[in-house]
Amino acid sequence: MIKITNLKKYYEQNLVLNDISLQIKKGEIYAIVGHSGAGKSTLLRCINGLEDYQGGSLEVLGEEISNLKQNYPKKLRFLRKNIGMIFQNFALINRKNVFENVAIPLRTHYSQSRFYAKLFKKDFMSEDEVQAKVNKLLDIVGLLEKSKAYPKELSGGQKQRVAIARALTLDPKILLSDEATSALDPNTTKNILELLQKINKELHISIVLVTHEMDVVKEVAQKAILLEKGKVIGEGLIDELFLKPNHKMKEFLGESDFLPDKGLNIKLYFPKEIAQKSIITHMARTLDIDFNIVWGKIEKLNGNALGNLVININQKDKEKVLDYIEKSKVLWEIVS
Ligand SMILES: Nc1ncnc2c1ncn2[C@@H]1O[C@H](COP(=O)(O)OP(=O)(O)OP(=O)(O)O)[C@@H](O)[C@H]1O
Ligand SMILES: [Mg+2]
Missing domain, CATH: 3.40.50.300 (P-loop containing nucleotide triphosphate hydrolases)
Structure with missing residues (x-):
């Protein structure tokens, strides 16, 4: 067009x-x-x-x-x-x-x-x-x-x-x-x-x-x-x-990430179909770990709920957490 x-x-x-x-x-x-x-x-x-x-x-x-x-x-x-x-x-x-x-x-x-x-x-x-x-x-x-x-x-x-x-x-x-x-x-x-x-x-x-x-x-x-x-x-x-x-784009939106310098920060991107499921609490229960939610938001884009979330975990839990996230089809990246 x-x-x-x-x-x-x-x-x-x-x-x-x-x-x-x-x-x-x-x-x-x-x-x-x-x-x-x-x-x-x-x-x-x-x-x-x-x-x-x-x-x-x-x-x-x-x-x-x-x-x-x-x-x-x-x-x-x-x-x-x-x-x-x-x-x-x-x-x-x-x-x-x-x-x-x-x-x-x-x-x-x-x-x-x-x-x-x-x-x-x-x-x-x-x-x-x-x-x-x-x-x-x-x-x-x-x-x-x-x-x-x-x-x-x-x-x-x-x-x-x-x-x-x-x-x-x-x-x-x-x-x-x-x-x-x-x-x-x-x-x-x-x-x-x-x-x-x-x-x-x-x-x-x-x-x-x-x-x-x-x-x-x-x-x-x-x-x-x-x-x-x-x-x-x-x-x-x-x-x-x-x-x-x-x-x-972050500057434009007035967003910046304030991240803890201890532990490991993982940013999760929730695709459409699993945005509203409680993957995180389920993960904590299943893996029996502690973590902090640094920040997160769920937005409606075009009628679909989409979200991202930054969690802070202990270094020692890195492998099992990433393994879990990978299996649940959530996109992720390590941010610092
Ligand atoms: N007729 C014109 N003659 C000279 N400069 C112009 C003219 N129209 C726009 N400009 C300049 O071009 C630039 C872009 O203007 P434009 O009107 O496209 O912005 P905009 O993104 O639509 O802004 P707004 O959100 O305020 O409407 C501005 O710097 C403006 O001063
Ligand atoms: Mg204009």
Whole structure:
């Protein structure tokens, strides 16, 4: 769907995207994460052809964006039909009601009069078809009964639902979301994320999610890229990024390991299927040993419980503990 290789983007002398590579496949929910100023929005704007880039390659649906921008503006417009976008501030038109806000892309893209369609070489879409399409989308986002309301009469979450419906009117294959939940409270955020997941599953739309909120990433994304000052500091499957964070990633998450210097510290990584079993207490009982739990956490990633735990054992127990852990299929490493 999206293939980015060694992408570079400058604002004048300022290198804001520095050698970015990533691939987003059909049906994925992919998060772009980073602090303010990291280059997240810029990357998103490159993807939908709003910004130029000066190096590397950026292919969307098999087309090199810079090539379309320079040589095939019509093709670029057509490609952008396949890319819906939502924003933190919703970007609704206040003097139009919910129905008309959602209908905007249909009315700009198609003509509802056969005469004007021919005159302006636009495609034709009848008013009945517009009504049916908008109502179907309002139904999907749960706002059918608000179709006559104006934006000022809606809550933040409802406004974002309208924006989501509008982003889907031209049947995009990709939905880009720039901090779509950042202005919402945690509960509303959860509802909007559930809606995005539903859209991803039922309409088979790939979603690229820009956010600075780790909880959002953990909740819905399958893969993520972490940006810091325009550079990639981590990329890959969410499970791996969070369970085995590299040094940079730990810094980003504000995590550091405080480890006892006596004994042996073993870090355990629990795969999905055994995260919630009480392996550790069972081990202590079976092997009849003492140990300390240094720290640990279990998190929900993508609906799966995943955890890691650091235990501190006596050197003398090393062999039997590692033997036990190995047998129980928990990943481990010795940390100091
Ligand atoms: N139009 C522009 N002209 C010049 N510099 C820009 C422009 N837009 C963004 N920048 C700079 O590019 C860098 C990346 O900005 P960008 O908006 O992509 O960050 P971001 O990760 O989306 O941040 P935030 O989380 O605050 O939205 C910043 O240093 C910013 O100042
Ligand atoms: Mg931004």
